[in-house]
Each structure stands twice: as C-alpha cells, then as structure tokens.
Amino acid sequence: MIRPLPEAAARVLKEGVFCYLASSHPSGPHVTPVVFAVHGSRLWVTTSRGSVKARTWRRDPRVGGLVRAGDRAVAFTGRVVTFDLLEPGSWPRSVLHAPSLTRAAAAFTAKNTRFFAGYAVDAYRIPLAWTPPGRVFAAIELERIAMIRGDAVGRTWGGFGARIGSATTFRVSPGRRDPLDGVPANVRERIDDAGTGVLGVDGPRRPPAALPCRWEISGGDLLAVLPSEILALASPHPDSKVSLTIDHASQWRARSMGGVLAQGEGRVFEIARLRSGGRSAARIAEAAGLDPDSSALVRVRPRRIVWWQGWDSGTVRIG
Numbered sequence: 001m002i003r004p005l006p007e008a009a010a011r012v013l014k015e016g017v018f019c020y021l022a023s024s025h026p027s028g029p030h031v032t033p034v035v036f037a038v039h040g041s042r043l044w045v046t047t048s049r050g051s052v053k054a055r056t057w058r059r060d061p062r063v064g065g066l067v068r069a070g071d072r073a074v075a076f077t078g079r080v081v082t083f084d085l086l087e088p089g090s091w092p093r094s095v096l097h098a099p100s101l102t103r104a105a106a107a108f109t110a111k112n113t114r115f116f117a118g119y120a121v122d123a124y125r126i127p128l129a130w131t132p133p134g135r136v137f138a139a140i141e142l143e144r145i146a147m148i149r150g151d152a153v154g155r156t157w158g159g160f161g162a163r164i165g166s167a168t169t170f171r172v173s174p175g176r177r178d179p180l181d182g183v184p185a186n187v188r189e190r191i192d193d194a195g196t197g198v199l200g201v202d203g204p205r206r207p208p209a210a211l212p213c214r215w216e217i218s219g220g221d222l223l224a225v226l227p228s229e230i231l232a233l234a235s236p237h238p239d240s241k242v243s244l245t246i247d248h249a250s251q252w253r254a255r256s257m258g259g260v261l262a263q264g265e266g267r268v269f270e271i272a273r274l275r276s277g278g279r280s281a282a283r284i285a286e287a288a289g290l291d292p293d294s295s296a297l298v299r300v301r302p303r304r305i306v307w308w309q310g311w312d313s314g315t316v317r318i319g
Contacts, residue, residue, distance in 0.1 A: 001078075001141045002157055003041040009145050009157075012074045013038045016067035020198040020245060021045060022208040023056040023063055027304040028243040028263030029200030029208040030056065036067075037108040043078070043140040044104045054136050057082060062207035063140060066198055073148040075233060077158075077207040078140045105137065148212065151227045151290065161206070161235025164228060164296060166270035170277030172219040179222040179300075180260060182316035183307045187258050190248045193217045194288075199224045199298060200243035201234035201266070209234035213298075214288040215244055222262060224298040225288040228270055231296045242266030244300045257310065264303035264318075270296045 005013070018033040030052050036045045043065070047053045057063075061080045066073060144158030180188060194216035201209045211234060213226040224244055236242075247259025271281045271292045282292035305316040 001041065001143060002145055005038070005041050005142070006145065006147070006155075006157055008147050008155070009074045010038065012069045012072050012147075013043065013067055015069035016074075018067070019043065019045065020066040020210045021053065021063060022065060022200045022210040022243075023053050024060050024202055024208050025052065025056065025243075025263065028241040028266075029064070029202050029210070030261065030263070030306075031198055031200040031208075031210050031243050031245045032261060032306075032308075033245075033247055033257070033259075035108075035112045037104070037111040039104040039107040040100060041142070042104070043076075043142060044108050044137070045140065046108070046135045046137050049136050054082070057138070064200075064208045064210045065140070066210040066212060068212065071150050073212050075146045075148060075209065075211055075230075076140075076142050077144045077209065078142040081139045081141065083137045083139070104139065108137075146233050148230060151230070153229050153233065156233075160233045162232050163235055164232050164268060164270050165235075165237040165240075166268050166273045166296070167238045168273060168275045170269045170271075170274050170281045170297065172280055173221045175220040177220045179217060179220060179302055180262065180305060182318070183260055183305060184309070184314070187260065187307050187309050190258055191246045191260060195246065197224065197247075198245040199226060199231075200245065200263075201231075201236050201298075202241040203235060203237075206235065213244075214290070215246060216284065216288065218284055222300045222302065223284060224300060225285055225290060226296060226298075227290060228272075228294050228296045231268070231270075231298070236266070236268050236298075238268050240266045240268065242298055242300055257308070259308060261306040262300055262302040263305070265301045267299040267301070268296065269299070 019036040022029045022031040057080045064077045146156045147154040197215040199211045199213040213224040243263040285292040285295040
C-alpha cells in the first residue's frame with residue numbers, strides 16, 4: 001500500500017468527481033463510474049450488494065481505476081476490502097476499523113454532498129439497491145499509482161508495465177454496421193460516434209487497468225486511441241480482453257447519467273511498428289489529436305454491451 005499518498009496524486013483525487021473502477025470479468029474488464037472519497041490513504045467507494053463489482057470482489061479483490069481532474073489524471077491499481085453489515089465474514093474487520101470507517105463515511109458524504117442532494121430530489125424514484133440498506137462500503141488500498149498529465153505519463157509509484165505487444169497489420173473493417181447496435185436509441189444518441197472514454201485492459205497476472213483514451217467508430221470498428229506510453233502501463237498483449245466505457249456524466253444527479261460499457265476481444269496496434277496499414281492508422285490518430293509516431297490503437301470487438309440511463313440498465317450480447 002502506498003502511504004502517504006503522493007501530493008500530486010492526492011490533489012487529483014481531491015478534485016476529481018468520478019472514479020472509473022475496473023474489475024476483472026470473463027467478457028473483459030468491467031469499468032463503470034462511481035463517486036468516491038479519499039481517507040487515510042485509501043480510496044473509498046460504495047456499490048450495490050448485488051452488482052457485478054460486488055460479486056467480482058468476493059472472488060478477486062484486485063481492481064484498477066482512473067480519476068480525472070481537468071487535463072490531469074491518476075491511474076491506479078489496488079485491492080478492495082469490503083465492509084457489509086449483511087456479510088458476517090466482514091463483521092470482525094468492521095468492528096476493528098469502526099473509528100476509521102466512521103471518519104471515512106463522513107469524508108465520503110462530505111465529498112459527494114451534491115449527489116446526496118440529487119438522491120433527495122429523486123427519492124421517490126430510487127431503487128432499493130441505490131439506498132444505504134442495499135449498499136456495500138469498500139476501501140481500496142492503492143498499490144500502484146501513475147500520474148498522467150495531458151497525453152504523457154508524468155511519474156509512477158509502484159511497478160507498472162512498460163511494453164506493448166502489438167499486431168503488425170492494421171485494416172479498418174469494411175461495412176458500416178454500428179458496433180454499438182442494440183443500445184437503446186436515447187442512450188446511443190447521447191454518446192455520438194467519437195469522443196473521450198476509458199479503456200479497460202485485462203491481464204492474466206495483473207489487476208485490470210483503466211486508462212484515458214479517445215475513441216471513434218471507423219467503418220464497422222470501435223477503436224480506442226491513446227499515447228503508447230499510457231497504454232504501456234497495462235503491458236497489453238497483441239490480443240487482450242478489453243473494454244471501452246463511454247458515458248455522459250452528471251455532476252450531481254444519478255438520474256441524468258447515461259453511458260455504455262463495451263466488453264470483448266481487443267487487438268492492439270502500435271502505429272510506429274505497423275508493417276501494413278500504417279497510413280490508415282495514422283489518420284485515425286491525427287483525427288484524435290495525437291501524434292501517430294507515439295500512439296496506439298486498440299480495436300474493441302464487443303461481445304457484451306452494458307448500457308445505463310439513470311436507474312435503468314440492460315445488457316446486449318453479441319455473437
């Protein structure tokens with residue numbers, strides 16, 4: 001555990017509103033935005049007891065995450081410790097850490113006051129899973145931290161990866177089929193066909209990574225575009241389980257939030273190492289505002305798409 005938190009990282013975590021939290025999943029990393037707070041060098045979050053995250057943490061507590069604040073971001077990996085009044089196995093640690101839990105809960109409430117105000121406005125609509133009796137409180141012990149400034153990695157604490165396994169031939173898939181087909185129209189229209197997102201990368205011996213990226217739909221492909229040095233933090237293989245999270249966030253009202261999580265197979269292309277298709281890949285990087293000579297593409301072939309709009313959500317399975 002990194003203690004105390006580096007000052008530069010602590011500032012980003014203080015200013016950031018959402019943490020994009022990544023857990024391992026058979027279909028690819030499960031990455032969704034959650035509100036959070038920092039207390040005692042730990043990052044504290046809450047989730048519904050029956051959520052994918054909560055179920056995953058019971059078998060694999062390793063997580064990754066990303067917090068943005070303007071043009072700065074903190075990417076991290078760590079381990080989750082849960083505190084659940086309905087789980088007897090967590091009671092001893094809850095009793096042991098009771099004073100710290102009380103202070104952490106106060107910090108969580110103070111940081112996320114505007115969201116609690118939003119819950120109050122929508123109290124008559126909130127499902128049980130979103131209310132305190134249906135929630136699990138969790139602490140993330142940070143083991144690795146990467147400070148990202150703009151499109152560059154500023155500094156790291158802990159051992160991140162440093163290599164990218166890259167395919168050598170790139171070609172845009174023919175056709176114009178929407179890779180996000182099946183997402184409800186009101187959600188699909190809000191996210192458009194390009195923008196900023198969060199790339200999840202799974203590794204067999206590493207926690208899942210959550211990294212900032214641009215994304216676009218080109219032909220029939222869903223592509224993530226990002227600087228090679230940022231992608232290298234995850235040490236991806238040419239073929240990796242990946243995900244892409246694209247959301248429309250609200251600063252205070254959960255009812256107004258919407259987005260999609262596309263999980264599936266990824267194909268990694270470091271543009272400078274391509275033997276074929278380099279010009280096409282370079283045009284995509286340039287359109288995203290990145291230097292092709294130091295950028296990479298990740299093609300996401302969705303097998304499962306999770307969408308949400310306010311309290312509603314659903315899953316689209318492909319193939």
